[in-house]
Amino acid sequence: SYVLTQPPSVSVAPGEAARISCGGDNLGTTEVHWYQQSPGQAPVLLIYYDTHRPSGIPERFSGSKSGDTATLTISRVEAGDEADYYCQVWDSSTGFFGTGTKVSVL
């Protein structure tokens, strides 16, 4: 079983930047995807292939990776960004999600 570790929670003031990490063995050799899940809603694809943003996703959302840690950055955080965020990878043709991070806007 592949373990992807995320911080349980991140708190950020409006207008500031939030950074969510995702760590796992050999993460540097695979692509990381990120999903946003607003309260009571289905997940939404936020970032794919580490850094790519689907059409319709604001530029405030960006992804990066260094070594075995991927990072989702939300610039200029807004109240509507309060949600759970999950990273996701594939290993041996099986999907694995991170433990999830709850972003709270102060």
Added chain:
Amino acid sequence: QVQLQESGPGLVKPSGTLSLTCTVSGDSMNDYYWTWVRQPPGRGLEYIGYIYYIGSTKYNPSLESRVTMSVDTSKNEFSLNLSSVTAADTAVYYCARLERLPGWSYYMDVWGKGTTVTVSS
């Protein structure tokens, strides 16, 4: 624009079989992989498995002994069966489409709204 909609019983008895269907609208199922993900109350996302439009499957090893997926492209739908359910299978079940660039890994680009299934007598 493609849309997915899950359907099925909201209540399943312990030891019974959970059966859900995902209906795809707005696009053909051809050439795509389709997946199921679940989320127990208050917990994170768990990958269940995927099915290709021609019927080949790959399941999460942790659920493999109880999971069966099928597809009916003539009806534009695919299905999930989970047998011998217990209270631990209580969750919101989501279906999603898998997309990718050639040679790269898959990502879940379109999701259904999810359906809640409770396992209880």
